[in-house]
Amino acid sequence: MSEHDSNLEPPVALRESLVRGYTPPTAPSAIDAAVLAAARRDFDRSRRRRRIWLTAGPLAAAAGLALAVFVMWPTTPPPGGPRAGLLAAGSNDLNADGAIDMLDALTLARQVASGRGVDLNGDGVADSRDVDALARRAVRLDGGAS
Amino acid sequence: MSDRSDTELLFRAGRGDAAAFEALYMRHRDFVHRVAWRFCRDESETLDVLQDVFSGLLRQASRIRLTGRLTTYLYPAIRNAVATRRRKDRPLKFGEVPERLEVADRIPENLAPELHAALESLSESHREALLLRAVDGLSMDEIGAALGIPSGTVKSRLHHAIQTLRGQPALQRLWEP
Amino acid sequence: MMKAALVLLSLVLCMLGGFAGQGQPEADRTTLRRSVEPSPAAPPAPRFEYVDVYVDCGDKPLAAWQVELKAAAGKASIVGVEGGDGVYSQAPYYDEQALQHERVIVGGLSTLAPEQLPSGRVRVARVHVMIEAEAEFGVTVMAAGLADGTRFDASGSIERGQAPGANK
Secondary structure (H helix, E strand, O other), X not given: OOOOOOOOOOOHHHHHHHHHHOOOOOOOHHHHHHHHHHHHHHHHHHHHHHHHHHHHHHHHHHHHHHXXXXXXXXXXXXXXXXXXXXXXXXXXXXXXXXXXXXXXXXXXXXXXXXXXOOOOOOOOOOOHHHHHHHHHHHOOOOOOOO | OOOOOHHHHHHHHHOOOHHHHHHHHHHHHHHHHHHXXXXXXXXXXXXXXXXXXXXXXXXXXXXXXXXOOOHHHHHHHHHHHHHHHHHHHOOOOOOOOOOOOOOOOOOOOOOOXXXXXXXXXXXXXXHHHHHHHHOOOOOHHHHHHHHOOOHHHHHHHHHHHHHHHHOOHHHHHHHOO | OHHHHHHHHHHHHHHHHHHHHOOOOHHHOOOHHHHHOOOOOOOOOOEEEEEEEEEEOOOOOOOEEEEEEEEOOOOEXXXXXXXXXXXXXXXXXXXXXXXXXXXXEEEEEOOOOHHHOOOOEEEEEEEEEEEOOOOOXXXXXXXXXXXXXXXXXXXXXXXXXXXXXXXX
């Protein structure tokens, strides 16, 4: 069934009748003025807020950094310490090829389609949401490290 | 500005470009007005919804991740805006649980009686697919994105709607060359 | 306790600075009228283009694909991602963190039967980009697979275009 199938294309006369019938009365031009004036007010407010941030921001950042260095320097933990929150890289590598990518998502999608699959998001069922979760992890810029 | 894509205009509007927002408004105002009118009781409510939709768009411009035409975002936004207004119109009684408010469309009285009756005989979902295609000119994929359904389902609904109308003897003239 | 308070205070100050850093360039902070007619002193406005991403899979049916699209930092940034053609016309998977940055990983899959899957040079996605300085894009196919999940080698290519009205 292609998009240009005649069974899917309303004939011109039907289209014209529907367009005529479903065209609302012309909106008063005051509505344009109201929407656009509200938008301009909003943009102006945001601009004023940003100007304040632009003035105060660099000073605050510099002070914050100086304070952070002063406070944190002596107690910074040594490198190589434990890194909590990392998922086991192999847990979603369904095809066991050492990488988590769209082929794992495809493997899971096929399993789900045949009524099997792994419940990755912990909601108690293996379904398309698990496929989505795995696919989204596969395309993460950080490689799905967290 | 008028030759820019929705994606670009939305991106610019999200960064504070008022001209980009104005261009988006002028491009999609008629669509929002027309669709809102289908779901609203009168013109006054329609215009309120139109303002609600664009004010929502303005607030969310920097957060919307557009993956198609803006109409696919606007259609559900219009329905939500109508539902939100209706909910405000009917305050909950103490202890009452808010139900999911369905927004029904209305069939204009100025249509020819036989076309009016034929549209009335369609389910709302079939009528919705037909109108998005015939009146608003959306593609199958865009209708699917706007309604949150696969484009195969859109084709099936559209096919059913057109076949139903085609089967009405009083509407045969619409198929004549 | 005192130290914790100081750490908290320094974090808050750093965050304030971070928010300020997100302020947009002067050229964008214009009023309605001025942005219609930019002043001659304003820096050149960024240009918007799209990059169509293709996976060439020869005669093999493409059931899953994943590509990385990259531009030189500071010259182009990604502003939107759309689907490609046919089976892959729906919006693909991508990391929203890529938006407003120069690198994105995009992927898609289909569980259709092999005979319904596309082969040859398949347009899998359209990436909208904002160009701030002349930028070259590179595409790498990270994965391509058959319906049974078998990985195969495929090449990637791009086509750039400037059709602002394309998704009006």
